[in-house]
Amino acid sequence: MSRRIVFINQATGYLTIDVINEFAGDYNEIALITGSIRVQDIPLHEKVKVDFIVKYNRGNTIKKSISWVIGTLQIYFLLITKYRRYEKFYFTIPPASYLLALHFRSPFVLLVYDLYPEALKSFGIEKRNLIYRWWAKRNRRVFPRATRIFTLSDKMKSQILEYSDRDNVTVIPNWTAFAGLPRIGKGENRLISTFNLQDKFIVQYSGNIGQTHKVETLVEIAEMLSSSDKILFLIIGRGERLKTITSLIDEKNLKNCMVLPFRKDEDLFDALCAADLAVVTLDDKTPDVSVPSKTYNILAAGIPIMSIAAEQSEISRMVEAHQIGKNFDKNDIEGMCRFIVELNDNPDYRDSLAARSIIASQSFTRSNAKKYRDIYLEQ
Structure with a gap:
């Protein structure tokens, strides 16, 4: 038939x-x-x-x-x-x-x-x-x-x-689309070499910049950590609020923020591997109805995750279950700042989270x- x-x-x-x-x-x-x-x-x-x-x-x-x-x-x-x-x-x-x-x-x-x-x-x-x-x-x-x-x-x-x-x-x-690919080290990373970011601790948001993604929270964190010359906030993406975010960064004169357009497919894994910490956001009005698909690519790149979502959200559960980072309420700016500083100051802790991200990615192939x-x- x-x-x-x-x-x-x-x-x-x-x-x-x-x-x-x-x-x-x-x-x-x-x-x-x-x-x-x-x-x-x-x-x-x-x-x-x-x-x-x-x-x-x-x-x-x-x-x-x-x-x-x-x-x-x-x-x-x-x-x-x-x-x-x-x-x-x-x-x-x-x-x-x-x-x-x-x-x-x-x-x-x-x-x-x-x-x-x-x-x-x-x-x-x-x-x-x-x-x-x-x-x-x-x-x-x-x-x-x-x-x-x-x-x-x-x-x-x-x-x-x-x-x-x-x-x-x-x-x-x-x-993930990147299961089994070896992580690209900073010494071989094209994005890092292009923008001379070898000595930076990179906190990265990569994805859509829309009404529900609360990327402004990252700008607020960057402002609080602006005295650190090592921590860089890298925002990669597209969307209706991209211009708003760029204007906000310029208005605050934040030198520790960089905004780049969305990466081409062939450059995506390279861009992910440039991060020391990846940020995943989820609108707290709809905490249980979606899991950002980019999360699985982040795991494959071996990147710790800082999720900004409701405590009962699926992304919060995943981060906690696999011990690959921490979840925060969107208003806990000080807590997120402390977590970023802790990862920057403690490479062993950061590496342990990264290793568990790789292990977790093996469940999502x-x-x-x-x-x-x-x-x-x-x-």
Whole structure:
């Protein structure tokens, strides 16, 4: 019997590519609907037919929302005209795309990276809001019908099960694209040599700089530690608040801060390895609904982590469980300053955290991608 499946993800990166490639050998026809494909090392299988829609806009909330709405409409059109009878594998980008499953009879799977409507809280949309209630009602119809729902943590699973009386949810953590790569020492690091940072203790934030990422906290810490000529705060990224952060640094005349544009894929591991301490932030309005995927690449680079998130968050649990750093409340500026100074002054302590990061990364490899295929096909 001929089997056909279509994957739907507006922003396709290495995680999506790894999952799709695992399915390529089991289907006669395999397709992808996406706004962009970002290859880090392993390309998309040549068998996969690609339909492009509008690219996911990582700008401000309005631009992001517009790209989501347009993308969802384009996905609906393609599913109706080309992929009506295909099995469907929805990723939650754009967030509402999986709700389209109500319009089709074919089997479907969900991979929940961010749980909506809970994630809307970061935009000020609370439970009493009409949009929130409408979305929650749709979840109660969609989730029980799914052949399988995949998500990233036990806490996310428990939230998903609030919408369904079926235990059809499986937890599979994300993974790194850099498993097994040797850490790049400072003497061989291109970023460090380019900017002459050999003698610096580098506190690095790398990623999106949006409303929910609280990068201003790093600037506040940098201001408190401005008397140290060794500690450097390196902010690498893009997003709607990049100009705000740059202006804030200039306004405070902070010489211990450096802002760089987002690194190309071929330079990403080099940039990660430049750090002595990596910063991961999570909006405390939605502490349980997402784990930043960059966390796994940080582990593979052997970098200690300072997470800024609610105590009950999944990232806080991970940092504590693997003993790879410390988690802080966003208001504990003095505590974060002390932790940074302690790591700078105590290389042995820093090295022990780095070693445990490498060990932890071995639990998050590409073998996790195969689990999606194995679990789905055994249905």
